[in-house]
Amino acid sequence: MARMGTDGRRSGEARAELKDLVADTGVTPRRAELGDARTVLAEDGVVLVPGTGQDPEALVTTAAVTLGGRLRELFGIRPQGGTDAPVLGLHNDGAILTGDVHGRTVRLRDPDEDYLFMHCSSPAPDGGDSVLVDGYALADRLATEAPELYAFLTGSDVDFFGTRTNPPRGVPNTPLLRRMIEWTRGGRRAVRASDYALPVPREPYFDEHLARIEEYADLLATAFELAPRFRMEAGDLVVLDNYRFLHGRDAFTGSRTLHVLSVRTTEAF
Numbered sequence: 001m002a003r004m005g006t007d008g009r010r011s012g013e014a015r016a017e018l019k020d021l022v023a024d025t026g027v028t029p030r031r032a033e034l035g036d037a038r039t040v041l042a043e044d045g046v047v048l049v050p051g052t053g054q055d056p057e058a059l060v061t062t063a064a065v066t067l068g069g070r071l072r073e074l075f076g077i078r079p080q081g082g083t084d085a086p087v088l089g090l091h092n093d094g095a096i097l098t099g100d101v102h103g104r105t106v107r108l109r110d111p112d113e114d115y116l117f118m119h120c121s122s123p124a125p126d127g128g129d130s131v132l133v134d135g136y137a138l139a140d141r142l143a144t145e146a147p148e149l150y151a152f153l154t155g156s157d158v159d160f161f162g163t164r165t166n167p168p169r170g171v172p173n174t175p176l177l178r179r180m181i182e183w184t185r186g187g188r189r190a191v192r193a194s195d196y197a198l199p200v201p202r203e204p205y206f207d208e209h210l211a212r213i214e215e216y217a218d219l220l221a222t223a224f225e226l227a228p229r230f231r232m233e234a235g236d237l238v239v240l241d242n243y244r245f246l247h248g249r250d251a252f253t254g255s256r257t258l259h260v261l262s263v264r265t266t267e268a269f
Contacts, residue, residue, distance in 0.1 A: 008163030012221030026227025128252030135191025162198025
């Protein structure tokens with residue numbers, strides 16, 4: 001069953017009895033040149049654009065080409081590489097991070113970032129393959145085959161970052177309440193995952209909600225284990241619908257250089 005580390009991060013356990021439930025929800029993105037990427041993104045919700053070069057500024061160009069006038073807000077390009085890193089399980093991006101700039105509060109990240117752009121400058125020499133799971137396919141499967149879990153994910157609020165310890169500056173301590181599966185005002189579905197989720201403070205059914213959160217963590221760990229892997233080579237850039245796809249990667253040894261750009265469009269919450 002799911003375990004929690006000293007930092008408050010929960011990790012699920014892949015379980016054999018859940019494999020049929022999550023089978024075939026993993027995705028390998030189609031490859032397309034930049035000129036065709038908008039069409040593929042609209043059809044699949046994800047696309048891999050090869051040959052974008054070594055400069056992470058390609059993230060901004062690709063965002064403009066694939067999303068066009070739907071772009072509302074871009075957040076800063078951030079490095080996500082490292083050396084000898086452990087497994088990164090399924091998650092979606094989004095964080096509360098604000099700063100004071102000349103007496104004005106500025107959002108540096110947003111929990112409702114709805115598209116994600118990942119650029120690889122150099123892959124790890126060993127490991128680091130990427131994983132994608134279609135959250136919409138997973139949610140549809142749960143609705144018919146695990147209705148009690150689905151009812152919790154769509155009907156109960158959780159404290160999204162509840163177990164996070166020592167949050168960085170700019171991250172408020174006020175609980176962020178949301179549902180793991182919910183819809184925007186325009187009807188767009190968002191499927192989420194958080195390693196730090198807890199039941200809402202003073203929830204009268206705390207233990208039952210915690211059991212559902214841990215059940216969901218095990219489900220995601222099983223989906224991660226079964227999903228196909230794909231490798232991002234130097235110059236590859238992946239664009240994905242952050243409301244639809246959960247992503248992660250395998251552990252790697254050596255150094256890996258990756259940069260990430262998250263954005264909000266006119267269709268975000």
